Amino acid sequence: MVKFPFRSRFLNIICVLLLMTAATVNSQNRISGTVLSAEDSTAIMGASIYFDGTSIGVSSNQDGDFDISFMDNNSALIITSLGYEALVLDASEILKNPVDSKYYLPFKREELETVYLETDPWSRSRKLRHFRKEFLGRNYAMYNCKIINEDAIKLRYSPSEKSMKATANEPLIIHNEYLGYAISYRLADFELGFQMNGGLLLPYSTYFAGSAYFQPLNKKTGRKVLRNRDRSYYGSSLHFMRSLYKQKLEENNFAIYHKRFQVPTYKFFNISEEGKNRKIELLTDELSILYDKTEQSAIVSKNTFTIDQFGNPSPPEAILLKGIMAEKRISELLPLDYKIN
Known part of the structure; x- marks a missing residue:
């Protein structure tokens, strides 16, 4: 028995919910339709239609028409346009009428400013520094990642709750030079919790939810960026989930620990087939994961x-990650349809 040295200076918990819903569909389906305004049924040109968390997406033409293909996946279809509320549809809904359907987007209404009884003592620059670190990540990749429209982010710190919340009135546009992606991220929720540690107020837990669409940042992807993508992939939650799906955790250098001791790899996993998906049940509250004998995480x-x-878990809220996997934030986030070079 090998003792597992799981340590972490601070508890950093992240659950990135990409609004994914389960579906089992046939390979290479095509979906076509028209995006219209719910107010007057006029066509919406340039609406974004994409599968959440992927690089699979198109735009509607001048008549609001679109056509998109996809493979078996757990991702919701997002239909969105500036000035309108986003439409989120799971694949099972869409496949009931996959051809020539009409999708109506309601206008986005102006929200009244919330009145707070408690004063926010923090400056915007201080809150933005915390937001960037916890949303983009605390690693080297973060310094090659930039939120283009930071003005869209609203931030508020509550002294009584020791927490900071963030919202955005439009998708955040992120240029990730490290991985070579332009990401459109619809931030649904963000909360950063703090606690006192050694007389200092420090981040303790991070939670954010939203949906993401990936596009190439440049026409040509350089070798350095390709190496960065592979480096971010290995040991990530995406790598782990794909390995669990194929039941190749050991072959991909993942070791499983329970209560600080290494155990047979699949002892605490109940795995069954559900169509082309794998249904997973954890037979204990928490398992520790060691990747390549060095990177410590937990599920x-x-x-x-x-x-x-693709390695896409659903529902995402059923899973909580800790450690290295949780610390790989937006700056190291890869699309679900990413393929190893």
Whole structure:
């Protein structure tokens, strides 16, 4: 038995929810339709239609028409345009009428400013520094990642709750030079919790939710960027989920620990087939994960979840990650359809 040296200076918990819903569909389906305004049924040109967390997406033409293909996946279809509320549809809904359907987007209404009884003592620059670190990541990749429209982010710190919340009235546009992606991220929720440690107020837990669409940042992807992508992939939650789906954790250098001791790899996993997906049940509250004998993470699951062939878990809220996997934030986030070079 090998003792597992799981240590972490601070507890950093992140659950990136990409609004993914489970579906089992046939390979290479095509979906076509028209995006219209719910107010007057006029066509919406240039609406973005994409599968959440992927690089699979198109734009509607001048008549609001679009056509998109996809493979078996757990991702929701997002239809969005500036000035309108986004439409989020799971694949099972879409496949009921996959051809020539009409999708109506309601106008986005102006929200009244919230009145707070408690004064926010922090400056915007201080809150932005915390937001960048916890949203983009605390690693080297963060310095090659920039949020283009930071003015869209609203931030507020609550002294009584020791927490900072963020919202955005439009998708955040992120240029990730490290991985070579332009990411459109719809921030649904963000909360950063703090606690006192050694007389200092320090970040303790991070939670954010949203949906992401990836596009190439440049026409040609350089070798350095390709190496960075592979480096971010190995040991990531995406790598782990794909390995669990194929039941190749050991072959991909993942070791499993329970209560600080290494255990047989699949002892605490109940894995069954659900169509082309894998249904996963954790038979204990928490398992520790060691990648390549150095990178320490953990997975907590209270409910069963499924993994599709891309390595996309659903429902995402059923899983909580800790450690290195959790610390790989937006600056090291890869699309679900990413392929190893």
